[in-house]
Amino acid sequence: MTSATIDRSKTDLASHDGRDDLITGLRAVRVWGTLGWHDIRQRYRRSVLGPFWFTLSTAIMVVVLGALYSELLHQDIHEYLPFLAIGLVVWGFLSTVANEGCNAFIGSAYLIKQMRIPLTVHVCRIVWRNFVILLHSLPVVVVLLVVLQRPMGFELLLVPVALLLLFLQGVWLSAVLGVLCTRFRDIQPIVSNLIQVAFFFTPVMWSPEVLKSRAWVANYNPLYHLIELVRAPLMGRPLLWESWAWSLGMLVFGFAFAHLxxxxxxxRVPYWL
Structure with missing residues (x-):
């Protein structure tokens, strides 16, 4: 099924070049969507729960870490559990997309050498399959919000927009890392280490309020604002304009840099593989 889909679209994609690779690749939803689904099906072939293992593992992690860190950080567990759940789900998406984006072209070398399709297709394939995993983890958040009787308002209408922005952020980030890591293979371990360090400087498990006068550590952290795009509306909090400004600014700058x-x-990428 995957090969047939690519073959049907090959003629339409063959005329692209570096000037329109991003746009042409993004428009090839049929190709990278099928490839992404194929990856998920292969990963969980003969599994009973399939991708819902992510749902189960997320639920276990949130309950265990939430009970522990709510005591350590002296947080109200009714407020802390959804805060932690949303942070872990979004962080998992961002960190995995960045790590796998480093191998976006290296891992698809056999396709890149055999057929001329936009390189962005391989990037979107990675982002899409991790986005599907994100959607499988979100039910844990929804259940927590319902069980803990968190108030929900019109802010929920912003969640689909926030998720779309997350997807697009993953596209340009993976495209940039894919090119750089294909050319310079030493960048991949550097990225992995930076992501591990960034986790501790990003309000995923702790709230910016605990920093008091040092809250600027969170306010100037772009990853925090990407998480807040989803976390604030789900928790019924007004989304600060700074988070929109950071997110949209990164999106514009990121796609401009990726395009360049x-x-x-x-x-040159096929010759670097």
Missing amino acids: LMRRTRN
């Missing part, structure tokens, strides 16, 4: 990088290196 793709124009300069798109035809």
Whole structure:
């Protein structure tokens, strides 16, 4: 099924070049959507729960860590559990997309060498399959919000927009890391280490309020604002304009940089593999 889908779309995608690789690749939903689903099905072939293992593992992690850190940080567990759940789900998406994005082209070398399709297709394949995993983990958050009787308002209408922005952030980030890590293989372990360090500096398990006068550590952290895009509306809090500004600014700058990088290196990537 995957090969047939690619073959049907191959003619339409063959005429692209580095100037429109990002746009053409994003529009090829049929191709990267099928490839992403194929990856998920292969990973959980013959599994009873399939991707819902992510739902179960997320639930266990949230309950265990929530009970522990709510005591250590002296947080109200009714407030802390959904805060932690949303933070872990979004962080898991961002960190996995960044790590797997480093291998976006290296892992698809056999396809890149055999057929001319936009490199962005391989990037979107990674982002899409991790986005599906994100959607499988979100029910844990919904259940917590219902069980803990968290108030829900019109802010929930912002969640689909926030999720779309997360997806697009993953596209440009994976495209940039994919090109750089294909050319310079030492960048991948650097990225992995930076992500581990960034976890402790990002309000995933702790609230910015605990920093008091040092809250600027969170306010100037772009990852915090990406998490807040989803966390604030789900928890019924008003979304600060700073989070929108950071997120939209990163999106514009990121796609501009990815487009420039793709124009300069798109035809060299197959020779670096």
